[in-house]
Every structure is written in structure tokens, then in C-alpha cells.
Amino acid sequence: MSSPTRMAGRLWLEKGDRGFLGRGRAELLERIDELGSMAKAARALGMGYKRAWDMVEAINNLADAPLVERATGGRGGGGTRLTEHGRAMIAEFRAAETAYERLLGMLSSEADNPERLHALLGRLALKTxxxxxxxxxxxxxxxxxxxxxxxxxxxxxxxxxxxxxxxxxxxxxxxxxxxxxxxxxxxxxxxxxxxxxxxxxxxxxxxxxxxxxxxxxxxxxxxxxxxxxxxxxxxxxxxxxxxxxxxxxxxxxxxxxxxxxxxxxx
Missing domain, CATH: 2.40.50.100 (RNA polymerase II/Efflux pump adaptor protein, barrel-sandwich hybrid domain)
Structure with a gap:
């Protein structure tokens, strides 16, 4: 018995024609916000410290305002944290990702029935x-x-x-x-x-x-x-x-x- 057809894909936010924020980068930013440390966030995700910083610098360079900033001083000796703009961008990405996954689920549910899939695409294209x-x-x-x-x-x-x-x-x-x-x-x-x-x-x-x-x-x-x-x-x-x-x-x-x-x- 053949497996049902499934629609699959990954969501990326772009700035111009360059990838800005995807699932991997979003996870890194969330871990930074949770742990307050670039090193701890990279370790938790199983990636090298330099690679994590390269990703963060790429995000900051493309963003309208920094998403990540260094925190200096304090009892813990500083660390890394998300800015308010960074938290807002993560919330926007997760909301878009949820909507995108719902869309893929809708398309997958009709993928093996061309007539129903065509009707669904017609609903998605409705303009008023x-x-x-x-x-x-x-x-x-x-x-x-x-x-x-x-x-x-x-x-x-x-x-x-x-x-x-x-x-x-x-x-x-x-x-x-x-x-x-x-x-x-x-x-x-x-x-x-x-x-x-x-x-x-x-x-x-x-x-x-x-x-x-x-x-x-x-x-x-x-x-x-x-x-x-x-x-x-x-x-x-x-x-x-x-x-x-x-x-x-x-x-x-x-x-x-x-x-x-x-x-x-x-």
C-alpha cells in the first residue's frame, strides 16, 4: 500500500534576496534569550561557538535594528541577550511558521485528490x-x-x-x-x-x-x-x-x- 502524498517545505523570512530568519536561526535566538549566553546556546544546539556568532552577525547585519546584543558587567560578568526587537521578530516568525504549517497541512490533506486539491487552491485564491x-x-x-x-x-x-x-x-x-x-x-x-x-x-x-x-x-x-x-x-x-x-x-x-x-x- 503506497504512502499518502504529503506537502513539505521550510519557511524563510528574507531581506531583499537574502535569507534572514529561518527555523535554525530562530532556535538559536530563542536559546540565547533563554540561557543569556552565546556559548551555552551554541552548546545546547550542538554547534560551534564561531558558527553561532557568524549566524547572529548575519542576522544583525540584515535586520533593521540589532536582534542580539552583548551585555557587559554585572555579577555574572555579562553575557548575550535578545533585544526587544529581536523578541518581536521571533514572535513574528513563529506566528508565520504556524500559519505556513497549517497551509501545508491543508494541502497535504487533499494532495491525493486532484479535484479537491483544485477546489482548495481556489479557496486560497479568493479575492474580495x-x-x-x-x-x-x-x-x-x-x-x-x-x-x-x-x-x-x-x-x-x-x-x-x-x-x-x-x-x-x-x-x-x-x-x-x-x-x-x-x-x-x-x-x-x-x-x-x-x-x-x-x-x-x-x-x-x-x-x-x-x-x-x-x-x-x-x-x-x-x-x-x-x-x-x-x-x-x-x-x-x-x-x-x-x-x-x-x-x-x-x-x-x-x-x-x-x-x-x-x-x-x-
Missing amino acids: SARNQWWGRVSAVDRGPVNSEVTLTLGGGEPLVAVITNTSCRDLGIVEGAEVAALVKAPHVVLASPHDPPTSTANQLCGRVDRIETGETDAEVGLRLAGGNTVTAVIDREELGELGLVEGTPACALIEASQVILAVNR
Whole structure:
């Protein structure tokens, strides 16, 4: 009996056309952060001290700001540590790696069925005007007299609730276990502090700001969730200041269930 076909690959972040951060370099940086010593980190990974330093210097030379720095003095006589920028880059890489592995898993699940693989690739290529597009699996359907409340589990594990008509639910074939796309326009996303978010909003997706683009009156804010998904919101520049949002700030995206559009690929 032949083995099932499996999609495989490795993720690399690049700067220009040069490899910047991959799994091996990420592991080295994590060990440096854990052990506070280049020598200990290299020894833990079974590599030579010079090779470890060469890798770190290559990363620092390509990075916008140093990821690793020497710490001098102190009772322990100094050592090596990650900068805050370094920790942020590791978090970004691990989130991207998680999303990439989920993608490979999805492709592998259909690799031996060309028709289903083609349908899956079609779903991945879906383009709409909504800035927020996530694929998820239906975990619950609560039908009312006119509308249905549909709960999805997104790829990163976050729950998302949508309210659609019973007719739409039937026409789209939405049942527990079905794969659907959830679409939300960026102006329909409200941002709030994670320490005191409103309790009445059905969907509260919390993470950290990883991108802000400002215009004359509005600002587009990108929020990265713990599971790797991103949420895009468009808010007033005045509101941006009132919330005190900058890159790295924790925040929650609030989305009314009625603003979530569901779509399927057939």
C-alpha cells in the first residue's frame, strides 16, 4: 500500500534576496534569550561557538535594528541577550511558521485528490474588497425563527460569530464541520483596550498592533492575533491618538456578528 502524498517545505523570512530568519536561526535566538549566553546556546544546539556568532552577525547585519546584543558587567560578568526587537521578530516568525504549517497541512490533506486539491487552491485564491478574510470551520449553528447564529473556529483557534438569515444558511450549505470564509470590511472593526473592552460585542479578537498607516483623516491599523491571523481596522486618526496605539500595543478588535459575511467555495 503506497504512502499518502504529503506537502513539505521550510519557511524563510528574507531581506531583499537574502535569507534572514529561518527555523535554525530562530532556535538559536530563542536559546540565547533563554540561557543569556552565546556559548551555552551554541552548546545546547550542538554547534560551534564561531558558527553561532557568524549566524547572529548575519542576522544583525540584515535586520533593521540589532536582534542580539552583548551585555557587559554585572555579577555574572555579562553575557548575550535578545533585544526587544529581536523578541518581536521571533514572535513574528513563529506566528508565520504556524500559519505556513497549517497551509501545508491543508494541502497535504487533499494532495491525493486532484479535484479537491483544485477546489482548495481556489479557496486560497479568493479575492474580495473586504480587507479581513479568514477561513474557518463551523463549530455550531443556532437557528432562530428568521436568522441563524453561526460560530466558526478560525485557523488560529479564535471563535468568530456571524448572524445570517436561515435562507442564506441553507443556500450556502452551512452545517457543523463545514469550511467557510468569513469576510469583514475594515471600517466595521472597532478597536478597544484589552483591559476594558465592551462586553456586548459578539466578537472580541485580541492581539498586538503590528502595522499602522496614517492618512490625512484616517488610519489603517493591523492587529496580529496570537494564532497568527491578522485583523485590519480603519479608524479616525483622532481615535488612534485617544487609544494610544503604536506598534506593539495590545488591543482588541470588536466586530458585531451582523457585520460578518460568510462565503463558501463550490
